[in-house]
Amino acid sequence: MKRLARRKSVDEAKPAALWMNTFADLMNLLLCFFVLLFAMSNVDEEKFNQIAASLSSSFSIFNGGQSSIGDGQLINMGVAQLNEFEQYFSNMGKTTEDTEGEEIEELKQFLTEANKVETDKMYDNISEMSTQYNLDNYLDIETDQTGGQYVLINISGSLLYDSGKAQLKSEAIPIFSKVGDILKTYKGYRISVIGHTDNVPVVSGVYRSNKELSAARAINAAEYLIDVKGINPANIEWIGRGEYDPIADNSTEAGRSKNRRIEIRIYNSLNTN
CATH class of the missing domain: 3.30.1330.60 (OmpA-like domain)
Known part of the structure; x- marks a missing residue:
């Protein structure tokens, strides 16, 4: 009488699945650990402002880490929606010397007044x-x-x-x-x-x-x-x-x-x- 070969059960766990479960649990625990560390940490506001100011002066885009120009709309909402677009457009291409010269003249006028x-x-x-x-x-x-x-x-x-x-x-x-x-x-x-x-x-x-x-x-x-x-x-x-x-x-x-x-x-x- 011919015997049929035993079919492997689809639910039978593969040997590799055992270590993967352990690894996934470890990652979850590490994630929870870092979340707890962040929750208990204090952000140094002064250092954050210094970094934000440094980035602002380097890239000339945002002031103090803000996400918009002046009080206008966000940049990702379209340039056409900027309230003061003409002012920023007129300043494009100006050198640092030009800008500093204008600021000096404004300061002189202010002091005169x-x-x-x-x-x-x-x-x-x-x-x-x-x-x-x-x-x-x-x-x-x-x-x-x-x-x-x-x-x-x-x-x-x-x-x-x-x-x-x-x-x-x-x-x-x-x-x-x-x-x-x-x-x-x-x-x-x-x-x-x-x-x-x-x-x-x-x-x-x-x-x-x-x-x-x-x-x-x-x-x-x-x-x-x-x-x-x-x-x-x-x-x-x-x-x-x-x-x-x-x-x-x-x-x-x-x-x-x-x-x-x-x-x-x-x-x-x-x-x-």
Whole structure:
């Protein structure tokens, strides 16, 4: 009687399946282990931000790891959906030097506007105090027309000094004292006292030139502000400019009279240090 060969059962496990099951269990355990480690770990936010900033500066795409440009739509939603696409498109192809140049110009404009705002406020305040002290007939007050860094108080030299001399006249002391009271309200601000003369040469007296005469007048005015009015010497400077910065025509007596003057510049807080 012929026997049929025994058919192998399809459910019978192959020898290889035994180690594969063990390996799969091991992988699952390892995965759970790393998930637990990650769950218990703390992300260093500062280091993450530093890495994100480094990537941003290197690739010039995202700021701080963000996934969109500005407040617009995500990039993968299509360039046509960017709210500020024209701005980014206009910046394409610009070199680093071009971008830095634009940023410098914007910064200069911002500083100019900030100087102007603060200096205008100082001008209004000083003009008001000048009226309160009845000094309007003795002082010319204006702002710096180039950079808006200071308020300028212009005092006639003939009002403060005798011809060829550098000592303050006794009748000028009450007027100059009130000027010192105005300056005291700007404690800590940089103050510059500048002496000017006309172009008529010094022919006699203690001083050999207009430069020496103007410097001596500026020094005496500054010393009065320091010694009598209590201005901090660390915040005040004195300069003699002689005949080199005229504001009027030296060919006429009226012009020469305007050029003989003392200027006091009060710099705003942005230009004090």
